[in-house]
Amino acid sequence: MTGIDDLPIRDELRGKSPYGAPQLDVAVRLNTNENPYPLPEALVERIAERVREAARDLNRYPDRDAVELRTELARYLTRTAGHPVTVANIWAANGSNEVLQQLLQTFGGPGRTALGFEPSYSMHALIARGTGTGWLSGPRNDDFTIDVERARRTIAEHRPDVVFITSPNNPTGTAVEADTVLALYEAAQAAKPSLVVVDEAYGEFSHRASLLPLIAGRPNLVLSRTMSKAFGAAGLRLGYLAADPAVVDAVQLVRLPYHLSSVTQATALAALEHTDTLLGYVEQLKAERDRLVAELRALGYEVTDSDANFVQFGRFEDSHAVWQQILDRGVLVRDNGVPGWLRVTAGTPDENDAFLEAVRALKKEQST
Numbered sequence: 001m002t003g004i005d006d007l008p009i010r011d012e013l014r015g016k017s018p019y020g021a022p023q024l025d026v027a028v029r030l031n032t033n034e035n036p037y038p039l040p041e042a043l044v045e046r047i048a049e050r051v052r053e054a055a056r057d058l059n060r061y062p063d064r065d066a067v068e069l070r071t072e073l074a075r076y077l078t079r080t081a082g083h084p085v086t087v088a089n090i091w092a093a094n095g096s097n098e099v100l101q102q103l104l105q106t107f108g109g110p111g112r113t114a115l116g117f118e119p120s121y122s123m124h125a126l127i128a129r130g131t132g133t134g135w136l137s138g139p140r141n142d143d144f145t146i147d148v149e150r151a152r153r154t155i156a157e158h159r160p161d162v163v164f165i166t167s168p169n170n171p172t173g174t175a176v177e178a179d180t181v182l183a184l185y186e187a188a189q190a191a192k193p194s195l196v197v198v199d200e201a202y203g204e205f206s207h208r209a210s211l212l213p214l215i216a217g218r219p220n221l222v223l224s225r226t227m228s229k230a231f232g233a234a235g236l237r238l239g240y241l242a243a244d245p246a247v248v249d250a251v252q253l254v255r256l257p258y259h260l261s262s263v264t265q266a267t268a269l270a271a272l273e274h275t276d277t278l279l280g281y282v283e284q285l286k287a288e289r290d291r292l293v294a295e296l297r298a299l300g301y302e303v304t305d306s307d308a309n310f311v312q313f314g315r316f317e318d319s320h321a322v323w324q325q326i327l328d329r330g331v332l333v334r335d336n337g338v339p340g341w342l343r344v345t346a347g348t349p350d351e352n353d354a355f356l357e358a359v360r361a362l363k364k365e366q367s368t
Helices: 041-055 068-079 094-108 123-130 148-158 178-191 245-251 263-274 277-296 319-327 349-367
Strands: 090-093 114-115 134-138 162-166 195-199 221-226 241-242 310-314 339-347
Touching: 041 263, 041 310, 068 090, 068 114, 068 241, 068 263, 068 277, 090 094, 090 245, 090 339, 090 349, 094 123, 094 221, 094 241, 094 245, 114 123, 114 148, 114 339, 134 148, 162 319, 178 195, 178 263, 241 245, 241 277, 277 310, 310 349, 319 339, 319 349
Parallel strands: 114 134, 114 162, 162 195, 195 221
Antiparallel strands: 090 241, 221 241, 310 339
């Protein structure tokens, strides 16, 4: 039987595995950082209305520039992230992964490199590979914060074309200080003019203010966001960026024609009409996230400070074995390859109770 590596694929793709998390049939799934709350019925009805309106013109191509959607995203960011932006600052695509892909297609590519501080969101390296961009792994401290001086030296030595800063970081949950972002941005511009991308997919869950105001006066700084998490719309696939208008113009050089369907735009616009309700769910999840941190620490686990909708906990001699033991108790968490650590998504109170019962039982079993 012919395998992938028997095909004439690019050398850098040989032996690699696609991104993905196991989706197993268990009672409680807390492994993919999804928002556990279904969309409210009023929003479901509004989506149906907007999609019905869009369906009347599905014989026509959608608005290729998604002007209405970008305008509403700009209003949302201006209201919630502490810095005024307009439609000219916003670009949207099919999930933040497509936003990142377009950025690397535009500013990366063959003969260019991207730098990220690992462990971090593994799609940064995968998208770099997919766009022919070289990948460099930068240093982190033992507590998963970024060592600014070591990062500066790494940037000066390798002079990357794109630098990724993830805040809050996935999978660790740690946020990045504004001063750190500014230091790395300055280092990247000193080495050579480089694009710095702040991936703020979990920004609405943070204890801290958004880093959006930092884009002012910094034409090579980009903020990436998503509607998958805070808006409970993982199935929608809508991501967006905020940046200098020149960056928005630049990514349109590589975007596919009419890349955002009329149905996607209509659904996203409906969700934005219900922002306050959806952000109310975010507040509930933040409280549940903080409860998980406190209770895991009370049980004796080491827990990384979290500004996201998930919690990294450990440390384990064999994290995969512990992952399996938790799974055997009906709860699926994430073993995403950080040695000694596991990650659990903040779910509903009942789901979190089930997880805590599982780890309590595991602790009790280990102590006998």
